[in-house]
Amino acid sequence: MKRAPQGILPIIAVDRRSQVPLYRQVYEGYREAIVDRRLRAGERLPSTRSLATELGISRIPILSAFEQLLAEGYFESRVGAGTFVASSLPDEGPPSDARTPVRGTPGRRVLSQASAVLGEGLPLAPWQGGVGAFRMNQPAVDQFPFQVWSSLVAKHSRNPTRSLLTYGDPMGYRPFREALAAYLRTSRAVRCEADHIMVVSGSQQALELSARVLLDARSPVWMEEPGYAGAKDVLTMAGARMVPVPVDAEGLDVSAGIERCANARAAYVTPSHQYPLGGTLSASRRLQLLDWAQRSGAWILEDDYDSEYRYESLPVSALQGLDRDARVIYIGTFSKVLFPALRVGYMVLPPDLVPRFMRVRDAMDIFPPTLFQAVLTDFLTEGHFARHLRKMRQLYRERRTVLVDSLQRELGDTVEVLGTQAGMHLVAALPKRFKDRQIAERAAKEGLWAMPLSPCYLEKATRPGLILGYGGTDAARIPEAVRRLRKVI
Known part of the structure; x- marks a missing residue:
């Protein structure tokens, strides 16, 4: 069994200016050293008195940290011998790189196929990154x-x-x-x-x-x-x-x-x-x-x-x-x-x-x-719910009408407006030569959160377009937003 000499230098450092209490710094320092296998099972620890001297702090926080580590099973005390890293802890360290496991080797990180179908931690699409003109599914929360x-x-x-x-x-x-x-x-x-x-x-x-x-x-x-x-x-x-x-x-x-x-x-x-x-x-x-x-x-x-x-x-x-x-x-x-x-x-x-x-x-x-x-x-x-619905129907009808009129005025035959009878969004269908994803990405850089139609298809998209939400945009701001969108298109 490995044993360090009684006068071993402390493997931790404390910062008196830190807001973290001294006992917590000592506790975390030793726990991290054990988890990282810099301290191994059975190794002897310095006495609390000598450690306090080495660190230049009172013995009280050292005693508190050691008591916590003993209670959690990281340390063990032997009568007449001192304090040691618990002999029951595993001696082997973690794999050198657990993030890149090899199939069939220890430390392999096995995930479900169900989660794999959704892709690897994909970031938000650009058109989902903000709140404002054309953002989908955005109600008029300021009217609630x-x-x-x-x-x-x-x-x-x-x-x-x-x-x-x-x-x-x-x-x-x-x-x-x-x-x-x-x-x-x-x-x-x-x-x-x-x-x-x-x-x-x-x-x-x-x-x-x-x-x-x-x-x-x-x-x-x-x-x-x-x-x-x-x-x-x-x-x-x-x-x-x-x-x-x-x-x-x-x-x-x-x-x-x-x-x-x-x-x-x-x-x-x-x-x-x-x-x-x-x-x-x-x-x-x-x-x-x-x-x-x-x-x-x-x-x-x-x-x-x-x-x-x-x-x-x-x-x-x-x-x-x-x-x-x-x-x-x-x-x-x-x-x-x-x-x-x-x-x-x-x-x-x-x-x-x-x-x-x-x-x-x-x-x-x-x-x-x-x-x-x-x-x-x-x-x-x-x-209250019925009154709120009546108010919102009138508000969204107005915003829908302003958006349709603005699209027809600014874009004319370039777009075909679909789905104006209900809801909080409509579709501005584009001619097949347009790339709606690219348009949506450029629009997002201008603070316009238009969603492309093509990602809604399971198979190859048959027509490009932009899904334009109008629920969360004041009617007075819609015409200017459409003018900016026309420039992007």
């Missing part, structure tokens, strides 16, 4: 009724009930689900009761739960082409095989989907406001889709992400309301209609699937946070 919201948060925070502080239902806070069910039945024509609603942290978690319950590895899933990349990522990470199905003015081409993969396990659709092109799934296509799901035993994942905002007519009723065979999982969120950081969404489940979803949810994160559900309950039942 914060005074009302703050009073409701304070009300539930000052005198919380027991149910807000203890473990909750995997489905979510019951009063909130009852208020939400009433809203969905009247405003979205969704067939549901509170017992069928599960509260989630957003549409991404709803898709993750759905994938865990409904899909197996390599299960084929219809995906709108072009479509929502976030859904593609979640379902692909779950091991599903994406089947791109083209969309047109009537939404998803169900006949093309059947031709490509009639036995798909599920279909992901945005029927009320197709993302990103903005179309609405026609009545004939809706019935055709439901008929296919019933005949094939497939599931339909209906993402109703911003259907509350429709400008030329009343909101389109949910596909789920037409479902007579319980094949549709309806997904909604408050991220667009209130604010994204709220992180509250919901799913309406077929009654026979509720037990399975509850069991999977319990295994994932037990239950959703309760406080904001209680606040939202009051926000819904006291009429």
Whole structure:
């Protein structure tokens, strides 16, 4: 067993000017030396008295550091012999470079194939790097009724009930689900009761739960082409095989989907406001889709992400309301209609699937946070939500109109404007000679956060374009932003 002489020089240094206490500096210095294997198992340590002399500090912080290291198992004390590095610690050091392991060698870092499909720590795309003109999914948060919201948060925070502080239902806070069910039945024509609603942290978690319950590895899933990349990522990470199905003015081409993969396990659709092109799934296509799901035993994942905002007519009723065979999982969120950081969404489940979803949810994160559900309950039942929606529809209609007029005035026939009837974004389709990624990258350097259309395709993009959000940009600033965008194009 190796033993250092009693008078060994200290391997650490202390800085009296540091805000870190002296005992902590000594403790961290020795712990780091042991972890890095500069001190090995069984090596003898200097006495606290001699170490204090060497470091020129009081013996008290040395004693405190040694006591902590003894308690954590880095040191061991031997009666009559002194203090030693614990003999139970491994003697071998870590691999010389753990970041570049060789397959089959010690220290190999094994990761799941599911995570590999998303790529290696990709940075944010340039068009996602800021807040301002044309940023996608950016609501007018400055118009939110914060005074009302703050009073409701304070009300539930000052005198919380027991149910807000203890473990909750995997489905979510019951009063909130009852208020939400009433809203969905009247405003979205969704067939549901509170017992069928599960509260989630957003549409991404709803898709993750759905994938865990409904899909197996390599299960084929219809995906709108072009479509929502976030859904593609979640379902692909779950091991599903994406089947791109083209969309047109009537939404998803169900006949093309059947031709490509009639036995798909599920279909992901945005029927009320197709993302990103903005179309609405026609009545004939809706019935055709439901008929296919019933005949094939497939599931339909209906993402109703911003259907509350429709400008030329009343909101389109949910596909789920037409479902007579319980094949549709309806997904909604408050991220667009209130604010994204709220992180509250919901799913309406077929009654026979509720037990399975509850069991999977319990295994994932037990239950959703309760406080904001209680606040939202009051926000819904006291009429604040309805008033806010009315105000936002008028505001976004104005901003939409200004953006369309500005695009036509500045760019004319260069762009074809799509999807102006609803939502918080539209598409400016470009002639095929344009490279929309390059345009979006250049625009980002000018502080314009236009998203290219081509990344929304699973296969080769058939047309370039820019997805322009208008929810978070004041109408007075839109014309100048379009003029700057014209220069970039």
